[in-house]
Amino acid sequence: MEGKPRPNIPRLGLGIAWRPGLADAIERQKISFSELHAENFMITDNFAADDPLPDSVQRLQARGVTVIPHSVTLNLGGAQPPLQDRVDALAALVKRVNAPIVSDHCCFVRGGGYESGHLLPVAKTRAQLEMMAENVRLVKERMPVPLAIENIAALFEWPGKEMDEATFLGELVEMTDSLLLIDVANLYANSRNLGWDPAQFFDKLPLERLAYCHMAGGMVIEGLYHDTHSRTVSQRGILDVLEELAARVDVPGVLIERDEDFPGPDELAQDLHNIQIALTRGKARREAGKKVVGAGAS
Amino acid sequence: MMATADVRARIAAEQTELVRALVGVAPCPQRFDAERVRVSVIQLHEKRKMALKKVWPGLGQGLGDRFAPLFDAYAKEHTHPEWGHGLADGLAFARWLEGRHEVPNEGKLELLDVHLRTVKVGGRLRPRRGLAFSAAILSGPRRIVFGIKLPGLGPLCFALGSPTDAKRWAKRQARQGAVT
Numbered sequence: 001m002e003g004k005p006r007p008n009i010p011r012l013g014l015g016i017a018w019r020p021g022l023a024d025a026i027e028r029q030k031i032s033f034s035e036l037h038a039e040n041f042m043i044t045d046n047f048a049a050d051d052p053l054p055d056s057v058q059r060l061q062a063r064g065v066t067v068i069p070h071s072v073t074l075n076l077g078g079a080q081p082p083l084q085d086r087v088d089a090l091a092a093l094v095k096r097v098n099a100p101i102v103s104d105h106c107c108f109v110r111g112g113g114y115e116s117g118h119l120l121p122v123a124k125t126r127a128q129l130e131m132m133a134e135n136v137r138l139v140k141e142r143m144p145v146p147l148a149i150e151n152i153a154a155l156f157e158w159p160g161k162e163m164d165e166a167t168f169l170g171e172l173v174e175m176t177d178s179l180l181l182i183d184v185a186n187l188y189a190n191s192r193n194l195g196w197d198p199a200q201f202f203d204k205l206p207l208e209r210l211a212y213c214h215m216a217g218g219m220v221i222e223g224l225y226h227d228t229h230s231r232t233v234s235q236r237g238i239l240d241v242l243e244e245l246a247a248r249v250d251v252p253g254v255l256i257e258r259d260e261d262f263p264g265p266d267e268l269a270q271d272l273h274n275i276q277i278a279l280t281r282g283k284a285r286r287e288a289g290k291k292v293v294g295a296g297a298s
Numbered sequence: 299m300m301a302t303a304d305v306r307a308r309i310a311a312e313q314t315e316l317v318r319a320l321v322g323v324a325p326c327p328q329r330f331d332a333e334r335v336r337v338s339v340i341q342l343h344e345k346r347k348m349a350l351k352k353v354w355p356g357l358g359q360g361l362g363d364r365f366a367p368l369f370d371a372y373a374k375e376h377t378h379p380e381w382g383h384g385l386a387d388g389l390a391f392a393r394w395l396e397g398r399h400e401v402p403n404e405g406k407l408e409l410l411d412v413h414l415r416t417v418k419v420g421g422r423l424r425p426r427r428g429l430a431f432s433a434a435i436l437s438g439p440r441r442i443v444f445g446i447k448l449p450g451l452g453p454l455c456f457a458l459g460s461p462t463d464a465k466r467w468a469k470r471q472a473r474q475g476a477v478t
Contacts, residue, residue: 112317113380114317114323115380131305155334260348
């Protein structure tokens with residue numbers, strides 16, 4: 001919003017999302033931040049505050065690793081206003097881990113009593129945008145730290161769209177004074193499956209609001225790219241999109257998400273190294289003032 | 299500008315129509331790409347299965363190769379619970395398995411753990427505060443595991459008979475520090 005002071009965006013550096021099956025390998029990496037899947041530390045709509053955090057998470061925090069709760073069920077794009085106790089439970093987790101930021105998605109997850117268990121695209125209409133902005137404001141009122149909103153991957157779009165995803169997301173974060181969490185892998189997936197152009201996507205976003213990025217590796221199943229979080233992020237197309245972003249903006253943080261086929265520490269270290277190379281290349285282009293060209297994501 | 303009740307109601311109806319299609323209880327809404335929605339239905343089902351397995355690893359491990367077909371059969375009859383993500387879905391699945399006498403020992407210990415930590419109020423799982431007891435009867439060899447949760451502490455368990463499974467469970471709890 002014009003004239004409104006922008007929230008301070010911390011420099012997060014490189015990170016890996018914490019998962020029980022990946023805990024040992026993560027502890028062996030040089031990372032400066034991590035994410036907790038918020039719902040795994042909550043019970044439906046209230047935080048199980050008497051459960052201690054996993055030892056591994058406590059050790060990371062003792063090392064100075066920043067921990068960010070990452071939520072998937074706030075239902076920011078849902079027709080039902082956010083539930084107060086659900087938001088408060090997330091806020092309690094934020095305070096408990098002393099997080100500088102909290103995040104969720106530009107999506108809806110439930111409707112009519114049905115839980116999808118997934119992140120679903122919202123209609124890209126003005127009415128949806130205004131309703132979602134209202135939801136985001138209601139969440140922010142109760143959240144002690146800035147909220148970052150993430151783009152999702154989808155295999156289809158709503159009919160009758162009035163704007164594209166980047167315009168929608170950009171306006172949403174501007175209207176609500178929120179931050180951006182750009183999932184590079186989701187954007188890559190949508191470029192493969194929906195024909196989006198990552199470069200154009202970035203050009204329409206207020207990148208000065210970028211809080212951090214997600215990186216993940218997926219796979220092609222029956223001709224469609226699925227963001228399964230089951231493969232290395234060291235795939236040319238995905239790293240190219242990250243470089244394209246870094247060529248436009250100083251990226252405050254990049255985090256690897258891995259949820260399947262957990263790798264050993266060597267693969268994770270290689271992924272972190274390759275991410276750093278992509279960031280360095282992008283930065284060199286940015287500083288050289290080179291004209292940005294297509295992302296070449298496919 | 300505030301979204302009016304009419305706008306929310308219209309969007310709610312549209313989103314419900316789409317969600318119902320995606321969880322497999324209604325056809326694809328008009329003007330959507332039917333083929334992509336069909337693939338998404340499969341994607342959501344597989345994701346649900348994996349999410350449950352992550353939150354209930356013992357149940358998945360104990361069922362082995364039978365996990366997938368049993369979950370598929372359960373999911374045909376039960377959509378994802380509205381509240382409680384994989385934890386509630388797994389609880390409903392475990393209850394469904396109980397009716398078929400199909401809960402493996404590892405799943406029984408996870409059930410015991412969930413009983414100690416949670417209570418269902420108005421259809422929603424909530425953390426159980428204060429003192430809690432629970433028990434599970436394991437098979438082959440038959441033994442009873444008692445669980446107790448003291449305020450401010452995680453669950454503790456004691457086994458009558460061979461305590462191997464109980465010890466393994468207690469170790470896992472200590473490592474993970476949560477039901478996750």
